[in-house]
Amino acid sequence: MNNTFYDRMIEWRERHLSTKHLVLILSFFVGCFSAFAAVVLKSFIHLIQWFVETQLIADTHTWWYLITPVIGIAFAALFVRYVVKDDISHGITKILYAISQRKSIIKLHNVWSSVVGSGLTIGFGGSVGAEAPIVLTGAAIGSNLAKAFRLDQKTMMLMIGCGAAGAIGGIFKAPIAGLVFTLEVLMMDLTMTSVAPLLISSVTATAISYMATGTEAMFPLDNYEAFAISRIPWYLILGVVCGFVSLYFTRGMNFLEQGMKHHVRSTGLKILIGGLTLSILIFLFPPLYGEGYGVITQLINGDSLSALEHSPFEKWAILGHEETLANTQWLIIAYFSAIVLLKIVASVATNGGGGVGGIFAPSLFTGALTGFVTARILNLTGIMVPESNFALVGMAGLMSGVMHAPLTGIFLIAELTGGYHLFMPLMIVSVISYLTIMLFEPHSLYAMRLAQKGELLTHNKDRNVLTLLKMDNVLETDLKTVHPEMTLGELVKVISESKRNIFPVIDHQGHLKGILLLDEVRNIMFQPRLYHRFTVGQLMTSPAAILPADMPMEKVMETFEDTGAWNLPVVDEHRRYMGFVSKSKIFNSYRHVLVHFSEE
Secondary structure, three states: OOOOHHHHHHHHHHHHOOHHHHHHHHHHHHHHHHHHHHHHHHHHHHHHHHHHHHHHHHHHHHHHOOOHHHHHHHHHHHHHHHHHOOOOOOHHHHHHHHHHHOOOOOOHHHHOHHHHHHHHHHHOOOOOEOHHHHHHHHHHHHHHHHHHOOOOHHHHHHHHHHHHHHHHHHHHOOHHHHHHHHHHOOOOOOOHHHHHHHHHHHHHHHHHHHHHHOOOOOOOOOOOOOOOHHHHHHHHHHHHHHHHHHHHHHHHHHHHHHHHHHHOOOHHHHHHHHHHHHHHHHHHOHHHOOOOHHHHHHHHOOOHHHHHOOOOOHHHHOOOOHHHHHHHHHHHHHHHHHHHHHHHHHHHHHHHOOOOOEOHHHHHHHHHHHHHHHHHHHHHOOOOOOHHHHHHHHHHHHHHHHHOOHHHHHHHHHHHHOOHHHHHHHHHHHHHHHHHHHOOOOOOHHHHHHHHOOOOOOOOHHHHHHHHOOHHHHOEOOOOOEOOOOEHHHHHHHHHHOOOOEEEEEOOOOEEEEEEEHHHHOOOOOOHHHOOOOEHHHHOEOOOOOEEOOOOHHHHHHHHHHHOOOEEEEEOOOOEEEEEEEHHHHHHHHHHHHHHHOOO
16 A cells, blocks of 8 residues: 555654644644735735725725725625635634534635635725634634644644634734633633643744734824823723623624525625615715724824715814814714714625625724714813723723623733733723623624524533534434334334333334333233233323434533433424433533543
């Protein structure tokens, strides 16, 4: 038998290189590749934006705002439909699903497809972010490298985390945020065996990003005021405001996405509705164009009026006479508040229309506006607070609330802006925002869909193990079936051939009618004179509960606890009998999975 070079390489690795050392080496390469993907995506977006803004928009920008987003969404939708032929939206949700349900396997095309799709979408003005697609790209790199070296599921999960950490580090130049994002959002446990690879990937990707794009912070902070203890109450208020805006962002976006998904089926109609909606919104509110990072830079540096440029409201905001100043201020507040409310519409129109993008940038953008509006209102009421500081910490507040990740919000904004001197307000606003939204919404926007299906891994190890268990792993199909019309005599023959003491009763179409327990017929089964008097239909009973085949294992265990049963039947969607599940089988499988995923 001839071994290929690949087989020989794997054999050499297994003999000379331990898995632990291999993971450290691979984490370095995952960081390199993730950073390269981030740089390529950024360059691709900037190239398209340069072409659009200098060659198309130029002096007649307002009319082109109506056209370019439709072009971008159409290109991305056609690319996904005819080239990728797979759904590549909601990148973080896909990673969580892969970890929970697909043995940490992410399709190979995700290494490049999200880069192309999001580049086309954002470059032409799509109101979404590039970060979630690049995180999916990094996770796909990690997953496929691990798969290529035939690593187990536990190690593949770690490599996915390395890819995500490297992607965040590479695109944001934020190594600490890359690590804590993986722990908080992807919900991986921090252990001595996992922290080193995650840090290697994150730091490596950040270093490469520095070399490619410079060491300057993504949002340079030139205008800020030092933290003052006397302003803590106002930061507490901002935290609560950010929590409620996060709740609106999360539930509003989920509601609009579901509506778009269920009511608009045609690809062409999706492109038309999404493109036109986005175009009109951008025409009225130019800050909704693209990622919105330019507006964030303006707000955190005290230049709010620049965000009104090219909008239909620009001339109303020009400060002329002193007596119009108050009206102008309230106009600016109303303008930015409208953008806060409409950002989710623009983002859903982009993704729902066929575009590819994430919610990192929309949450940062909305947070900056929320902080600015809150500060401007406080200032108009006579409570003087720094608007730049509030815009900066507002970003952390929204990210913490929307992603349910306060540490990610704190460290990411500090690294994005260089605002380490504002750690106190960052922590206050992030924690208060997180606590506020947790009162109403237990899951982040990323996790909401999976949580509703019981497919979400959490930091609760017991729940994680149950989530990883599937009905197929614990289904028992060796029970003898009987029919309702069978006589007691025929039943006795079946019992004599069976090794189990429970018998599912099914009709000739395979539908479950009930169950028959050996204990229920033990007192009459040795009386031949009764063999023709009773039928199975007369002796059968209803089970304590019937389990659907797609029921999550956590719900299965809850059903066992509620009913006190030890064995329960499983049926498909048409109530056709499939088998039985027993507590003992679940516990055996539980122990096996727990041992496999326990940290050394």
